[in-house]
Every structure is written in C-alpha cells, then in structure tokens.
Amino acid sequence: xxxxxxxxxxxxxxxxxxxxxxxxxxxxxxxxxxxxxxxxxxxxxxxxxxxxxxxxxxxxxxxxxxxxxxxxxxxxxxxxxxxxxxxxxxxxxxxxxxxxxxxxxxxxxxxxxxxxxxxxxxxxxxxxxxxxxxxxxxxxxxxxxxxxxxxxxxxxxxxxxxxxxxxxxxxxxxxxxxxxxxxxxxxxxxxxxxxxxxxxxxxxxxxxxxxxxxxxxxxxxxxxxxxxxxxxxxxxxxxxxxxxxxxxxxxxxxxxxxxxxxxxxxxxxxxxxxxxxxxxxxxxxxxx
Amino acid sequence: xxxxxxxxxxxxxxxxxxxxxxxxxxxxxxxxxxxxxxxxxxxxxxxxxxxxxxxxxxxxxxxxxxxxxxxxxxxxxxxxxxxxxxxxxxxxxxxxxxxxxxxxxxxxxxxxxxxxxxxxxxxxxxxxxxxxxxxxxxxxxxxxxxxxxxxxxxxxxxxxxxxxxxxxxxxxxxxxxxxxxxxxxxxxxxxxxxxxxxxxxxxxxxxxxxxxxxxxxxxxxxxxxxxxxxxxxxxxxxxxxxxxxxxxxxxxxxxxxxxxxxxxxxxxxxxxxxxx
Numbered sequence: 348x349x350x351x352x353x354x355x356x357x358x359x360x361x362x363x364x365x366x367x368x369x370x371x372x373x374x375x376x377x378x379x380x381x382x383x384x385x386x387x388x389x390x391x392x393x394x395x396x397x398x399x400x401x402x403x404x405x406x407x408x409x410x411x412x413x414x415x416x417x418x419x420x421x422x423x424x425x426x427x428x429x430x431x432x433x434x435x436x437x438x439x440x441x442x443x444x445x446x447x448x449x450x451x452x453x454x455x456x457x458x459x460x461x462x463x464x465x466x467x468x469x470x471x472x473x474x475x476x477x478x479x480x481x482x483x484x485x486x487x488x489x490x491x492x493x494x495x496x497x498x499x500x501x502x503x504x505x506x507x508x509x510x511x512x513x514x515x516x517x518x519x520x521x522x523x524x525x526x527x528x529x530x531x532x533x534x535x536x537x538x539x540x541x542x543x544x545x546x547x548x549x550x551x552x553x554x555x556x557x558x559x560x561x562x563x564x565x566x567x568x569x570x571x572x573x574x575x576x577x578x579x580x581x582x583x584x585x586x587x588x589x590x591x592x593x594x595x596x597x598x599x600x601x602x603x604x605x606x607x608x609x610x611x612x613x614x615x616x617x618x619x620x621x622x623x624x625x626x627x628x629x630x631x632x633x634x635x
Numbered sequence: 636x637x638x639x640x641x642x643x644x645x646x647x648x649x650x651x652x653x654x655x656x657x658x659x660x661x662x663x664x665x666x667x668x669x670x671x672x673x674x675x676x677x678x679x680x681x682x683x684x685x686x687x688x689x690x691x692x693x694x695x696x697x698x699x700x701x702x703x704x705x706x707x708x709x710x711x712x713x714x715x716x717x718x719x720x721x722x723x724x725x726x727x728x729x730x731x732x733x734x735x736x737x738x739x740x741x742x743x744x745x746x747x748x749x750x751x752x753x754x755x756x757x758x759x760x761x762x763x764x765x766x767x768x769x770x771x772x773x774x775x776x777x778x779x780x781x782x783x784x785x786x787x788x789x790x791x792x793x794x795x796x797x798x799x800x801x802x803x804x805x806x807x808x809x810x811x812x813x814x815x816x817x818x819x820x821x822x823x824x825x826x827x828x829x830x831x832x833x834x835x836x837x838x839x840x841x842x843x844x845x846x847x848x849x850x851x852x853x854x855x856x857x858x859x860x861x862x863x864x865x866x867x868x869x870x871x872x873x874x875x876x877x878x879x880x881x882x883x884x885x886x887x888x889x890x891x892x893x894x895x896x897x898x899x900x901x902x903x904x905x906x907x908x909x910x911x
Binding site (some may be wrong): 350371375376378379382383385386387389390392393396411414415452453454456457459460463464465466469472475478479481482483484485486487489490491492493494496498510512514516517520549570574575576577580581589591593594597605606609612613615616617620632 | 637639641642644645646649652653654655656657659660662711714715717718719728730732733734736737738739740741742743744745747748749751752754756758760761788791792798804810828841845848849850851855856865866869870873874879882883886887889890893894897898
C-alpha cells in the first residue's frame with residue numbers, strides 16, 4: 348500500500364469520525380476564550396482605573412470611583428503620597444522576601460526527606476503537610492493569633508514573619524518532593540563511587556538537580572505571602588500589610604494609589620514568571 | 636537518621652507554629668471568663684453546643700455557599716480544562732499562564748475590583764440600566780449572588796488546575812480505541828474520558844470547597860448584612876468582641892467539619908485518588 352493511499356484512508360477515517368456540524372466545533376474554543384477574558388477582567392479594570400481622573404471630591408481625599416472620568420497619569424506621580432499605604436507595601440515586600448527564603452530552605456529539606464527516605468513517622472509527616480495545605484486560612488489565622496495572645500507575644504512584624512514561613516513550608520515541601528521523586532539515584536551513587544563524600548555529593552549533584560523545584564517552591568512561597576490576607580489580618584497587630592491595609596480602606600473608600608501599586612505588583616509578578624519561564628527553557632534546552 | 640536531620644528544622648517550625656497552636660486552640664475553646672478578667676480553662680464542653688446553636692445560621696450558610704461554589708466552579712472549569720488538555724497543542728502553557736494571571740494581583744484587590752464592576756451604577760449594572768434592561772433600583776452587591784460569584788471567581792484557578800492535570804494525563808490512544816469500537820464522541824467522553832478524569836474532579840472539589848466554606852473576605856467586600864459566613868463571625872469574635880473561647884470553638888468546629896468531610900471523602904474514594 349502506498350503512502351498516499353494510507354493518507355487517503357486516514358483522511359476518510361478522520362472524516363467519518365468528525366460528524367460534528369461546523370458551528371459546534373467553535374463552542375468550546377469560544378467558551379474558553381470568554382472564560383479567560385472573564386478571569387482577567389478584574390485585572391483589566393484595576394489597570395484601567397489606575398488611570399481614571401477621579402480626583403473630583405471637593406477637598407476630600409481621592410477615592411476610586413465607579414465611573415470613568417477621563418484619562419490621567421497623575422496617580423502614578425502621586426503614588427507615594429499616603430505614608431501608611433507605602434509602609435504597608437514595604438512590610439508586605441519585606442515579609443514576602445524573608446519568609447519565602449526561609450520557607451524555601453526549610454521546606455526543601457522536608458521535601459527531600461519525604462522523597463528520599465523511608466523512616467518511622469513518614470505517614471505523620473505526610474499528614475501534617477496535607478493538613479497545613481488544606482486547613483482553612485481562617486482557622487490557621489485564629490489558632491496563631493490565640494496562641495500569640497496566650498503566650499503574651501506582642502503581634503507585629505515578627506509574628507507575621509514566623510506565621511508566613513509556617514504556612515509556606517508545606518507548599519515548598521510538596522513542590523520539592525515532586526521534583527526530587529523523579530530523580531535518578533544512580534547519579535548520586537556515581538558521584539560516591541568516584542570518591543565524593545556525602546556533603547560534596549549533595550552540593551555538587553543533588554542540589555543542582557532539585558534546584559528547579561526549590562526555585563518553583565520559593566516563587567510559590569513569595570506569591571502566597573504577598574497575596575495572604577486572612578492570616579496576616581489575625582497576626583499583624585499594629586503593623587499593616589498591603590492587602591490588610593486595602594481591606595481596612597474598603598470601608599471608607601479605596602484611594603486610586605492602591606490600583607497603581609496593584610498594577611506594579613501585577614507587572615512585577617509577570618516579570619518574575621517570565622524570568623522563571625526563561626530559565627526553565629534554557630535548562631531544558633541545555634539538557635537536550 | 637539522615638531523614639530526621641533534614642526534617643528537624645522545618646519540622647520544629649511547623650510543630651511550634653501549627654501543631655501546638657492547634658492544640659492550644661482546643662484548650663482555649665474549653666475556657667470560660669470574659670475579655671476584661673481573662674479566661675481560665677474549665678473544660679466547659681457546653682461552649683460547643685452554645686456556639687453551635689448561636690451561630691447555626693452562619694454554619695449552614697457557609698456550608699451551603701461552599702456547596703454552590705464547588706458545583707458551579709466544577710461545571711464552569713471542566714470544559715476549559717478539557718479544551719486546554721485536548722486541544723491546547725503548543726499553547727497549553729500559555730493558556731494555563733493566562734488562567735493564573737489573577738494570582739498576580741492580591742485577592743483582596745481582585746475582590747475590590749469586583750465590587751467596582753458590580754456596583755449599583757458601575758460598569759455593568761450602570762450600562763444595563765442606561766439601556767433600560769434593568770430597573771434602576773436593581774442591585775447585585777449585598778446579595779448572596781454577589782458573595783457566591785466572588786468566591787467562585789477567586790477559587791476557579793484551584794478548580795481548573797487539578798482537572799487539567801488529570802485530563803492531560805489521559806492516554807489519547809484510549810479515546811482512539813473507544814472510537815474504533817464504534818463509540819461516538821459523546822460515548823467516548825462519557826465512558827472513557829470522564830471516568831479517567833475523576834481523580835482530578837475529586838481533587839478539584841477538595842481544593843475548592845475547603846477555602847470556599849472558610850472564606851469571609853467576599854462576604855465582607857461584596858456581601859451585605861444578611862450574607863455573613865462563619866469566617867466573618869470567627870474574625871469578629873476574635874478581633875472585635877475579644878471572646879477568645881468562642882472564636883476558638885467556632886474555628887475548631889469549622890476545622891472539624893471540613894477535616895472529617897475531607898477524610899471521609901478520601902476514605903470513600905481511596906487516598907490514592909485524592910493525593911495523586
């Protein structure tokens with residue numbers, strides 16, 4: 348049978364298998380496109396309204412308005428105008444950076460232990476990791492806050508830091524475990540055979556191999572920390588974070604500056620994700 | 636031994652700031668006293684029955700909202716997860732990335748944005764009222780509809796991802812085989828694709844329902860006087876009323892309902908199906 352005959356047969360079979368009317372094949376793609384638009388819509392609104400010329404209150408502090416008044420870039424120039432808001436954003440960035448680094452380190456070790464070793468108590472480690480990920484945030488927040496109150500620990504940046512590290516650890520652990528579970532152990536055996544000690548093997552072989560998992564876990568922890576509202580709201584005390592400040596402001600009206608910062612955070616997130624994607628791409632190319 | 640060395644630093648952190656606080660919360664839930672004089676442990680189990688009867692409406696409302704959100708999110712998410720997994724081709728990752736875009740803006744701000752979009756004379760309702768499709772006094776904010784819609788929106792990425800992962804893993808040859816055995820598209824989907832995607836459906840249900848039941852930001856920002864959920868009450872009891880035993884009791888009840896639900900669910904289906 349010639350190649351063209353096979354192709355022709357295949358085409359006939361394909362035609363027989365596609366009895367759908369023409370218009371129905373557009374349902375799923377159109378739905379998906381609409382869906383993506385729906386998920387992005389609030390972000391488009393945030394970016395758009397960060398340019399809204401809504402400074403129409405007479406003598407009152409500017410607020411985000413629900414209608415469009417005209418285009419302005421004024422809020423971008425005035426973005427640091429509200430000291431409390433700026434400070435809240437600084438707190439968020441500080442806690443996100445420090446807590447994600449700590450959680451990446453501590454969580455990676457747990458992930459490695461779960462992927463690599465059989466030990467007594469492994470099932471309970473698994474269960475605690477599952478609990479940490481699946482507990483409702485409001486329960487975690489309330490438990491931590493009650494704990495700090497009972498211990499007489501003043502709530503503030505320190506309690507925010509320790510709490511953020513805690514809720515990020517399980518997420519890093521599962522991310523790193525997924526990566527480490529797929530590794531070929533013979534690479535480490537080879538390093539040992541060639542005379543490397545356990546420490547050298549770890550730093551020269553194991554760590555570089557699981558590094559993409561740690562990086563992904565770190566980014567996840569950073570994003571979780573920046574996004575967190577519920578737990579922060581319980582444990583922050585007098586310190587405020589960006590989301591908790593915004594939440595507090597919803598009662599009186601949000602200043603447009605919030606949308607400018609949100610736009611910046613969004614762009615920052617895109618940049619980080621882009622860099623991550625690029626490094627992964629380079630890594631996959633290098634390994635081929 | 637090496638395993639314990641790796642576990643120790645993070646494990647101690649989690650024990651000190653997760654296990655111990657949870658146990659402490661149980662002990663606080665059995666205390667009596669008042670905000671000024673302080674609270675003492677009296678092993679008063681009646682705290683639970685009192686808290687439940689006092690907040691029964693909120694518990695029921697949270698569970699109901701959680702159930703609606705989970706059902707709606709599954710129905711909305713399945714088609715797009717299916718489309719990306721089966722027809723996404725080279726652009727799969729791009730589509731997934733677009734679906735994750737909302738995560739790059741804090742979820743409080745996304746909710747505030749919905750408040751703006753759905754406000755009485757805002758982008759959507761204002762326009763519909765101007766062209767006469769809706770009566771002037773119609774509003775969405777403050778209603779259960781707004782709260783449920785807000786929670787659904789915020790959790791949809793958590794519904795889509797597990798569905799996508801399980802659909803993407805399905806061996807395409809099985810679908811081919813079904814068609815070779817004279818299944819039409821609908822039958823192939825009903826008898827092959829859907830059953831194979833069930834682990835994803837179960838994971839998506841867990842990942843959506845737990846945060847949905849515990850949510851209180853949507854009820855606060857998009858809801859009104861009649862939409863408060865159990866999370867709102869826990870927050871209020873702790874931060875405003877400073878009734879620590881009641882906050883602890885309610886938090887433990889919420890945790891227990893969700894945990895027992897999740898474990899029964901996992902048992903029913905076999906843990907394998909839920910965790911992988």
